[in-house]
Structure formats: structure tokens, C-alpha cells
Amino acid sequence: MxxxxxxxxxxxxxxxxxxxxxxxxxxxxxxxxxxxxxxxxxxxxxxxxxxxxxxxxxxxxxxxxxxxxxxxxxxxxxxxxxxxxxxRLHVMSTAGRDCYREGGESDPISTRRMFSLSEFTISSTENMFTVIGCDSYAYIEGYIRNRLYTSGCMSFCDKLDDVENGTCAGTGCCQIEIPKGLKQINYSAHSFDKHESVLEFNPCTFAFVVEKTKFNFSSSYIWNITEEVHTVLDWTVxxxxxxxxxxxxxxxxxxxxxxxxxxxxxxxxxxxxxxxxxxxxxxxxxNGCEDIDECNDSRLHNCTHKCENQVGNYTCSCRKGYHGDGRKDGTGCTLNQLSVIKVALGVGIFFVVLLVSSSWLYLVLKRRKLMKLKQKFFQQNGGLLLQQQLSKRSTSSETAKIFAAEELKTATNNYDESRIIGRGGFGTVYKGFLADNRPVAIKKSKIIDKSQTEQFVNEVVVLSQINHRNVVRLLGCCLETEVPLLVYEFVNNGTLFEHIHNKDKAPTISWENRLRIAAETAGVLSYLHSAAATPIIHRDVKSTNILLDHNFTAKVSDFGASKLVPIDETQLSTMVQGTLGYLDPEYLHTSQLTEKSDVYSFGVVLAELLTGKKALLFERPEEQRSLVKYFVTSLKESCLFEILENHIVNDGNEEQLKEVAELAKICLNVKGEERPTMREVAMELDGLRMMHKHSWVNAELNPEETERLIYDNSDVYKYGDGSNTTAGYDSLKDHVLEVLDDGR
Structure with a gap:
């Protein structure tokens, strides 16, 4: 119930x-x-x-x-x-009830209960005889040592508001105790006036024997309870x-x-x-009663020191150096006097030795733990492999150095917040000063894929060998921390992004400088794609990754997302990485990374240089939020000069601006196969710069001879003298890079 x-x-x-x-x-x-x-x-x-x-x-x-x-x-x-x-026997018994319908008609569900259990008696300590109702009484009958026993209980209430939950004192609920030895019981429920004298009609009287701990009266029981209740019986043999x-x-x-x-x-x-x-x-x-091993449970024995199990019992004794009976309720165990002196002396010496040695041991263990941790990180980050690769190039003055963790910690004043000069998706960049006061940029990565350790080592080796004046040179790395630290040369004039989009700085960077920066950046990407022994795809070309020195010379940086491309592969399947606004849509759709992905990103940078607008800006009208869409649409509608940065336009460079804009447009083709290579882009930009410097050439050369072949996917330009030449990389011809056989 x-x-x-x-x-x-x-x-x-x-x-x-x-x-x-x-x-x-x-x-x-x-x-x-x-x-x-x-x-x-x-x-x-x-x-x-x-x-x-x-x-x-x-x-x-x-x-x-x-x-x-x-x-x-x-x-x-x-x-x-x-x-x-x-x-004791716990059972479910049945409640008796006496019920009426309104008008005094007896309800057929009324029952009289008998609970005959032969020799088993109703537990007098565990049960109560209970009556529930507002116009109610009930009898309980049974036998105590073959003598008839009868008792009863009455319950009244005018309305339910008078009934208190949890109380069985006669208002809605009545209880009496069960006498000792009562058995073969029956009980019957009754109503004084068929429940009609009560202001709020309630139909039934309920009577039952219930276990005390299983019953808590509620006023809702006056209306209905189910039949079965918990009852406890006492049994004997x-x-x-x-x-x-x-x-x-x-x-x-x-x-x-x-x-x-x-x-x-x-x-x-x-x-x-x-x-x-x-x-x-x-x-x-x-043999159902088995010996209990009291010594296995401290709650079962009384021993203070030693417990020895006996059949049906146990004995207590004291440890060596103590005397007594060893019982908690006896004399217990007392330490012998001589033992007290020995123990006190031993404890004193122990604490002196402990005090002297603990500090020394702490320092030794701390140092050893730190060294093991550094060694673990060093091996985990491919330190041994990197040392092996660098040893092959020990004769080169440009070999990357493996820095100690303490050296870089000192260089950055323990990575103080004031030393932060940049934050990005791959980590934080700090300005530091080496022991010789040389300024460096230290990049602290956020994460590194542990499965890419060998490729990371290969990348460090390859990048350390890039001796290009327009690449931020990698000086070395530190592998003694959880994630590797990369050390670069420090470039002091900020990023191209700052100079384009900062209103105070933008006018200071002329069109000639912008064109030169574009040509230098294109030259770097062409070098990475074509001149390196193993091609390198930068994968995150953007204006924030192009640094400028005091002469506005471009320095391409941040190769954290770069990929090394095996010579026999033209594309790589990778997890898409990059920056929204610069990300190649074909790469985004297919996850197939190619050199043309860098071409697209460079096209966005060209559009930035021309317009002074950011790649993505949600504050602009919807049609202008994407610079690429806005730029290409403006070219189609012949509105180029309406979107160009005002201060870069003059009487002598309009044709040149048109040429660069068309170059940016073709770089931004949705299909990678329709984009030029970076080598072609670099040659085009170099050609534009040279013709601008030597404008007298334009008057003498046949236009057909100066026609760009970029749209025919040619690898060279034809000049007036009929010779074929590449984009000015003669100084780099000897810089052939060695890479690991399995470099990524």
C-alpha cells in the first residue's frame, strides 16, 4: 500500500x-x-x-x-x-476495512481480517495496532497462552483540518500496543454512524497491525490506503x-x-x-556454528597490540618491549622503562638526521625531477633526432642552435607579460634578449601533435637552413619544455597589417614600398615552392605574418602551420588550417593542400595593399564584408579606382595599379588550376617594378615583346633582348636544402 x-x-x-x-x-x-x-x-x-x-x-x-x-x-x-x-519473520499482512457510500449504504469492499499463524506470535516490540478514520473504531482479538484477549481503539474528527500528519493520538488515527505472546489474531473495523456524522464525508475505517518503523501517518490515509502493510512476527521452535x-x-x-x-x-x-x-x-x-576469527576484525576483539585467534575465543598479548595483558578492558600494554630511554634517544637522533637530510634530499629530488622532466620533454620533442640532423651540418655557421630552457626563461624575464609582442592561434610571441644582448623573438606554442615530432624536427632543420633576406630567420629552438620554443631573429617595425590598417601609419607606406613588399613576399613564397630541395607550403600567408624592418623590408614569418611537400606529391590531404578571409576556398572544400593555396592567400594580401581594407570586416555592408568578393566585383564593374587607397594613386602609376589589381584577381580564382604559380607572380611583380624604375624602356620596347605570359602558365618572362630569366634569385642558387627522407 x-x-x-x-x-x-x-x-x-x-x-x-x-x-x-x-x-x-x-x-x-x-x-x-x-x-x-x-x-x-x-x-x-x-x-x-x-x-x-x-x-x-x-x-x-x-x-x-x-x-x-x-x-x-x-x-x-x-x-x-x-x-x-x-x-523475527517480516511479512506482509492485510488491512481490514469498513466502508460506506454516502447515504449509509454499506460498501461491498468491507472486510474482517483474520491473521492465524499457529505458533508464531505478533511481535509486541515491533508492531502497533492501528485504526484510521473520522467516525471509527476497531477490535483486535487473539490468544495469549490459550486465553482470549480483546482490545480496541477509537478515532474521531469533524473535518480533515483537525488531523495532524505524523500523529496517531485519536484524531483521524489511533494506535495501541500489542501485548506479549499474542497470536492467532483477527481484527475488524467499524463505524459509529456510517461516517454520516462527520462534516466532511470519508467513506472507510481501516484497521491493521503494522511495523512501527514502516508507518508514518498522513491525513491522506483517511481517504484511502492499499491493503498490504508490513508486520513482524516472533517465531520459536x-x-x-x-x-x-x-x-x-x-x-x-x-x-x-x-x-x-x-x-x-x-x-x-x-x-x-x-x-x-x-x-x-x-x-x-x-556444525552450522563455525569459529569466528575475531583477530581479523578490530570490532570483534579487545586487544591493544597483538591478537591470536583460538577456537571459539582469542587471546591478547603485547609486542616486544611492552608488558601487560594487552586488553583494552585490562591493564593494556605499557612500554618498558629501558625501552622508553632507547625509544626517546632513537627518536631524537632520528629527527636530527631527518632535519639535516630532508632539506638536502628535497633539493636533490627536486633537481633530479626537473632534470628528468626536461629530459623527457627533450626526447618527446625529438631532441635526439634533431641533434643527429644538426650534427650533419656542424660545419655550417647557420646551423640552428638548441637553447636551454633556463636560457630562454632568463631572456624573457620569466615570460613576463610586458614582453609579449604578439598572440596567435598557434601560440604567444615574446621579445627577449640573449646573453650577448641580441634581441630575439621567442614563440611559445600552445600545442604540438606528438605524432608529428619527426616532421617538426625536419621543419626546424629545413627552416634553419633558409638563408633568404626576406624570411624571418629561425635561430634555434628549445626542446626541454612541454611544447617546443622557437627562437627567431627580432624584426623591429611591426607587421604589414599594422602599417596598412592603422590610420596613422598607412600614409607613411607609399605605393612604391607596397609594391616592393609584395614583390619581396612573392619572391619568398616562390623560393619556398620552387627553390627549396623539398617544397614548403606556408599555409598561413596573411598581412600579420609579414613583418617589416626599419627600411620597410618584408620578412615572412610564422611557419607554424607550414607543410613540407615530398617531391613526388603535388597535393597533400590535411586537416584544414589557416585564417578566415585568407583561406583558399578550394582547400577549404576538398582538404587538398597545394602550392596554389598560398597563391590565393597572397592574392588577398595584394588586395589589402591596394585597397587598405581588411580581409574580413563584419562592420561593413554585407556586400563588402569579404574583401575578395568586394574586390573582384569592383574589378568586373570597372570600379577599381573607387576602392583603392587614395594616397597611393598618382598620375604616373595608374596602369601599374591596374596590372597589380589584375594580378590579384587571377590569384583569387576559385579554381586552383586557374591561378598562376608563385614563381610567375613574383616575376610579374619584379617586371612591373623594373619597368617603373626604367620607364624609358617602355617607349623603346615592342608591346608584344613585353607581354606577360602569366596567363599562359609560362615559367619565364620574355624581355626585349630575347633572353629568358627568372625572378632574380641568382644569389640563392647555391642554397639547396637537405631534408629528412620522411619530412612532411
Whole structure:
């Protein structure tokens, strides 16, 4: 019923605890089932012939239920728990009720209950007889030592507001105690006036015997409760000899070896069995009481120092250097006087040695731990492989240096916030000063893919060999930290992005400087794509990665996302990386990285140099948010000079601006195959610069001879003298780079 269900969980926990206590000992005969569903069935109870002591202890296990359910004998009394130690049987009993309809007509659901349980008695300490209703009384009848017992309880209330939850003092709920030894009970519920005298009609009177801890009265019970409630029975063994005269050797006597019998306090006939002190198990089974090793559980023994198990008992003793009986309730264990002196002296010496050595040990361990950590990071980051590769180039003055972690920590004043000169998606850049006061830029990466260690080493080696005046030179790295630190030369005039988009700086960078910066950047990318032994795709070309020195000379930086391309491969499948606004749409769609991806990004930089506008700016109108879309659309509509930066346009460079704009447009083709190579772009820009410097050439050369071949995907330009030449990299011809065979 609702009143009992809400307290089902504590009962289930109690059952589980009892079950756990019996698991370590035998609880039933070997050939007998000791469980019905979730309920443990210990002997003298049993479910089959020969497995129970007598008919009083027969349990019917209905296996048709799910899970199977045990019932007392052949009744409908459901058993929920059987306790051997205290002789209690937890069951579900049925409530009696007396119900009426409005108008005084009797309700057919009214019942009178009988609870006949032979020799089992109703527990007087665990149960209460309970009556619920507002015009109600009920009787309980039974037998105590073959004498009839009758008692009752009355409950009244005019309206439900008078009823208090949790109180059974006669208003809506009444309870009386159960006398000792009561059995074979029946109870009946009644109404004084068919519930019509109550202001608020409530139909029923309910009467039942319920376990105290499983019942908490609620005013809602006046209207309805379900029939079944928790009840506790006391059971004893009868017709199996007398307790005083019993002997474990008697076949009829219920208590077996190492067990004793106990007479119930309520005077009920029969007895119960318990294992003797020092034994545990089932006292009703032959040899069911087994010796308990009290020494395994501190709660079971009284020893202070040493415990030794005995059959049915245990003994206590003291450790060496102590004397006494070793018991908590006795003299305990006292340290011998000589031992006290020895212990005090030993403790004193120990603490002196500990005090002196602990500090030394702490420093040694801390230093060793730090060294091991550095060594771990060094190996993890490919330090040994890098040393091996650099040793092959030990004769080169340009070989990258492997810096110590402490050296870079000192150079950046422990990576002080004031030393930060840039932040990006791959890490933070600090300005530092080496021991010789040389300024450097130290890049502290956020993450590194541990599976790419060998490729990272290869990249460091390759980049350290790039001796191009327009590339920020990699001086070395530090591998003693969790993520590698890269050390670059320091470029002191900021980024191209700052000079283009800062209103104060933009006018200071003329068109001639912008064109030269574009040509220098294109030359670097052409060099990376074509002149290196293993081509390098930068993968993050943008104005923030082009640094400027005091002469506005371009320095391409940030190769954190770069990829080395094996010679026999024209494209790589990679996870897409880059910066929105500069990212190649074909690469974004296919994840196929090619050299043409850098061409697209460079085209965005050219558009920035021409217009002074950012690659993405969400504050602009929708049609102008993407610089690429805005730039290409303006060219198609012949509106180029409306979007160019005002101060870069003069009478002498309009044609040159148109040529650069057309070059940017072709670089921004959606299809990579329709874009030029960086070598072609660099040659085009160099050609434009040279013709601007030597404008007298334009008047003498045949226009057909100066026609650009970029749109025919040619690798060279034709000049008036008929010679073929590349984009001015003669100084780099000897810089052939060696790379690892498996470099990325």
C-alpha cells in the first residue's frame, strides 16, 4: 500500500545487510535451496520436503512470479525477510476495512481480517495496532497462552483540518500496543454512524497491525490506503525438546554443536537457538556454528597490540618491549622503562638526521625531477633526432642552435607579460634578449601533435637552413619544455597589417614600398615552392605574418602551420588550417593542400595593399564584408579606382595599379588550376617594378615583346633582348636544402 511502499527502501537495505552477514556461513542444507527470489531462506525454514524443521517453517516459493515470491506455509502471507539471530519473520499482512457510500449504504469492499499463524506470535516490540478514520473504531482479538484477549481503539474528527500528519493520538488515527505472546489474531473495523456524522464525508475505517518503523501517518490515509502493510512476527521452535534439558546430541533437539538455546521473554512456548560466543553461522544446522576469527576484525576483539585467534575465543598479548595483558578492558600494554630511554634517544637522533637530510634530499629530488622532466620533454620533442640532423651540418655557421630552457626563461624575464609582442592561434610571441644582448623573438606554442615530432624536427632543420633576406630567420629552438620554443631573429617595425590598417601609419607606406613588399613576399613564397630541395607550403600567408624592418623590408614569418611537400606529391590531404578571409576556398572544400593555396592567400594580401581594407570586416555592408568578393566585383564593374587607397594613386602609376589589381584577381580564382604559380607572380611583380624604375624602356620596347605570359602558365618572362630569366634569385642558387627522407 502507499503507506508501506514509501518505507520499502529502508526495509530492503535491512534485508540486504542480513543477507550479506549470512553469505560467509552455511545457512541451509547443502541439497536445499536457500533463496526464493530476493529473500534468503535459512534453515529451519525451507521450501521443499526435508529442508525445513517442521510444518511451521514451510515456505511456499511461487516461482511463477517474477521474481519468485515466498509465502508462509500454504497461506497468502508474503514473507519479506527471515532473521535467524533475533527470531523475527517480516511479512506482509492485510488491512481490514469498513466502508460506506454516502447515504449509509454499506460498501461491498468491507472486510474482517483474520491473521492465524499457529505458533508464531505478533511481535509486541515491533508492531502497533492501528485504526484510521473520522467516525471509527476497531477490535483486535487473539490468544495469549490459550486465553482470549480483546482490545480496541477509537478515532474521531469533524473535518480533515483537525488531523495532524505524523500523529496517531485519536484524531483521524489511533494506535495501541500489542501485548506479549499474542497470536492467532483477527481484527475488524467499524463505524459509529456510517461516517454520516462527520462534516466532511470519508467513506472507510481501516484497521491493521503494522511495523512501527514502516508507518508514518498522513491525513491522506483517511481517504484511502492499499491493503498490504508490513508486520513482524516472533517465531520459536516447539515440539523439539526442552531448552533446559536439550543436548546437541539429541536428534530431536533443534540447537546443534556450539549453540545454545534461549527462552522468549514474552513467555511464548518453545525456544530459539544462538551460536555460542566466538562462533557464527546457523545454530540450527549440524556444525552450522563455525569459529569466528575475531583477530581479523578490530570490532570483534579487545586487544591493544597483538591478537591470536583460538577456537571459539582469542587471546591478547603485547609486542616486544611492552608488558601487560594487552586488553583494552585490562591493564593494556605499557612500554618498558629501558625501552622508553632507547625509544626517546632513537627518536631524537632520528629527527636530527631527518632535519639535516630532508632539506638536502628535497633539493636533490627536486633537481633530479626537473632534470628528468626536461629530459623527457627533450626526447618527446625529438631532441635526439634533431641533434643527429644538426650534427650533419656542424660545419655550417647557420646551423640552428638548441637553447636551454633556463636560457630562454632568463631572456624573457620569466615570460613576463610586458614582453609579449604578439598572440596567435598557434601560440604567444615574446621579445627577449640573449646573453650577448641580441634581441630575439621567442614563440611559445600552445600545442604540438606528438605524432608529428619527426616532421617538426625536419621543419626546424629545413627552416634553419633558409638563408633568404626576406624570411624571418629561425635561430634555434628549445626542446626541454612541454611544447617546443622557437627562437627567431627580432624584426623591429611591426607587421604589414599594422602599417596598412592603422590610420596613422598607412600614409607613411607609399605605393612604391607596397609594391616592393609584395614583390619581396612573392619572391619568398616562390623560393619556398620552387627553390627549396623539398617544397614548403606556408599555409598561413596573411598581412600579420609579414613583418617589416626599419627600411620597410618584408620578412615572412610564422611557419607554424607550414607543410613540407615530398617531391613526388603535388597535393597533400590535411586537416584544414589557416585564417578566415585568407583561406583558399578550394582547400577549404576538398582538404587538398597545394602550392596554389598560398597563391590565393597572397592574392588577398595584394588586395589589402591596394585597397587598405581588411580581409574580413563584419562592420561593413554585407556586400563588402569579404574583401575578395568586394574586390573582384569592383574589378568586373570597372570600379577599381573607387576602392583603392587614395594616397597611393598618382598620375604616373595608374596602369601599374591596374596590372597589380589584375594580378590579384587571377590569384583569387576559385579554381586552383586557374591561378598562376608563385614563381610567375613574383616575376610579374619584379617586371612591373623594373619597368617603373626604367620607364624609358617602355617607349623603346615592342608591346608584344613585353607581354606577360602569366596567363599562359609560362615559367619565364620574355624581355626585349630575347633572353629568358627568372625572378632574380641568382644569389640563392647555391642554397639547396637537405631534408629528412620522411619530412612532411
Amino acid at each position: 502507499g503507506v508501506s511502499y514509501q518505507l520499502m527502501l529502508p526495509h530492503m537495505l535491512l534485508t540486504a545487510a542480513a543477507t550479506a552477514a549470512l553469505v560467509s556461513h552455511r545457512i541451509a542444507e547443502t541439497v536445499c535451496e536457500d533463496r526464493c527470489g530476493d529473500v534468503v531462506i535459512p534453515y529451519p525454514f525451507g521450501t521443499t520436503t526435508g529442508c525445513f524443521l517442521d510444518d511451521n517453517f514451510f515456505i511456499t516459493c511461487k516461482k511463477s512470479s517474477n521474481p519468485p515470491q515466498p509465502f508462509l506455509r500454504k497461506s497468502n502471507i508474503l514473507v519479506t525477510n527471515i532473521s535467524i539471530n533475533d527470531g 516447539t515440539d523439539h525438546g526442552e531448552c533446559e534439558n536439550g543436548s546437541s546430541s539429541s536428534m530431536n533437539y533443534a540447537c546443534k554443536e556450539n549453540a545454545k538455546c534461549i527462552v522468549p521473554e514474552d513467555g511464548s512456548p518453545g525456544y530459539r537457538c544462538q551460536c555460542q560466543p566466538g562462533y557464527g553461522g546457523n545454530p540450527y544446522l549440524p
